[in-house]
Structure formats: structure tokens, C-alpha cells
Amino acid sequence: MCSGGTMYSGTVDWNCIIIFPSADMATSKLLNSSLRRIVFAFPTPTNCWIIEQDDGLTLVDCGTHFNHGTIFSIIKNYDKSLRRIIITHAHPDHAGSAARLALATGAVVYAHELDVPFLTGQASVADMPGTIGARLLHGSARALGMLDPPPVKHVEALKDNDKVAGLQVLHTPGHTPGSISLWSSDHKALFVGDNVRHWLTGIKLNFTWFSLKPQELQRSCERYREFPAELILLGHGAEHRTKTAVADLLD
DSSP states (O other), X not given: OXXXXXXXXXXXXXXXXXXXXXXOOEEEEEEETTXXXXXXXXXXXXXXXXXXXXXEXXXXXXXXXXXXXXHHHHHTTSSSOEEEEEOSSOOHHHHTTHHHHHHHHOOEEEEETTTHHHHHTSOOGGGSOOOHHHHHHHHHHHHTTOSSOOOOSXXXXXXXXXXXXXXXXXXXXXXXXXXXXXXXXXXXXXXXXXXXXXXXXXXXXXXXXTSSOHHHHHHHHGGGGGSOOSEEEESXXXXXXXXXHHHHHHO
């Protein structure tokens, strides 16, 4: 059972914790012995994932720029160092804490080569082609200073089928040019970033205005059929766990 209602003090119940830091309300849940989900409730429920491995910790996505403190506090309760930060796409609610976490821990930041310029501050997603709605949304977010994450000094560029920490990189563009998914054979899990969202009837591909090119997204996500996933880990919302996880999404 979760024990909640107290300020986070750095002591972790490793089955489930509830955290109430000053800048974000977060919950953390151990999905299995080596995979942890962190959910930031503000400004919208957003997930990041900690994978514990022999050589250290891998963080998949890292929330907004003000979530770094909570992530760092949780990491300190492991007896291993953060070695890698893998970004599924360069939106600020998934890459916002990368710069500060990398600086604090020495972890290497990874992203697909097409999204690297958005993370290093050399380009903006708002300048990329896409649907009229997506262009308007991204342009408005940039004008308000809400789109571009704090620049990361160095990002290791990934390509399709690369492997990082035992995870296979799948280039699944459409949400952003360099959106990636990650296949974990150890967990029979697909990390799908914002390619997938919850809907009334279950999980669906993310055809909202946040995705620049919905048709490209649909084509690229057909690749999920290659993998016997039993767990789909979304950027927002609860994990989807069934024996037919990919079919649930695509059929």
C-alpha cells in the first residue's frame, strides 16, 4: 500500500511513494524489480521512467524544467548513479529537466539525431512543417516561452535500430521529426513517448494538434507490430498491460 500525505523527506517506500515537493506533485510506483514510473501531476500528468541496470540507472524522459529536483531526490535513494537520460521527443514536458540533471549527475543525454537541435537550442520544433493546427499550437507555445526546453550542452545522437542500455531505438516520427520509441525485451515493453494517448475506448495513436504529422505517425507506429509487447508505457497516463498490447492499439 502507498503511504501518503506527507512532505517528501528523501526516505522512499520502494513499492509506492507519494511526493509533494514545492514545485510539483508527483507519485512514484515500482512496476517491477527494475522499472519505476514517476508521474508529475502538474501542469498535466506526465510520466518518466527509471530503469535499474547492472551499470547504473537509465532515465527515459525527464519532465519539465522544474521537475529535476524530484527526480534527483529519487535517484539519490538508489545505490547506483544515473548514467543515461534518453529523450523520446524534444517537447518541454519530456526534456525539460535534461540539462540540469546532466549537469548535476554527469549522465549522458541521448535523443534521435533529428530532435538533437531542438534540445541544444539550435532550432525549434515551431519551425518544422506540419498540419496548420500543429503549427499554430507550437508557434503560440514558443511565443509564450513554453515550447523550447532549456538547452543541453551535449546530446548523443541516436539513429534507428541503435541500442542504448539494452533498449532498441525505433525511429517513429510524426509527433516530432525525431520522435523515438524504445523496445525493452527484458520487460516486453514499448516506451512510446507521446505517440500514444488514452481515449474513452482505450489507447489510441496521438492525432491531436501536438503531433506535427499525424499520417507519418500512423505509418511509423505500424512498426510496433514487430514486437511482442505486453506493456505499453505512454508519455501521459497509465501503462497499458495486456498480452495483446500492440493489437489493442493498432487494430
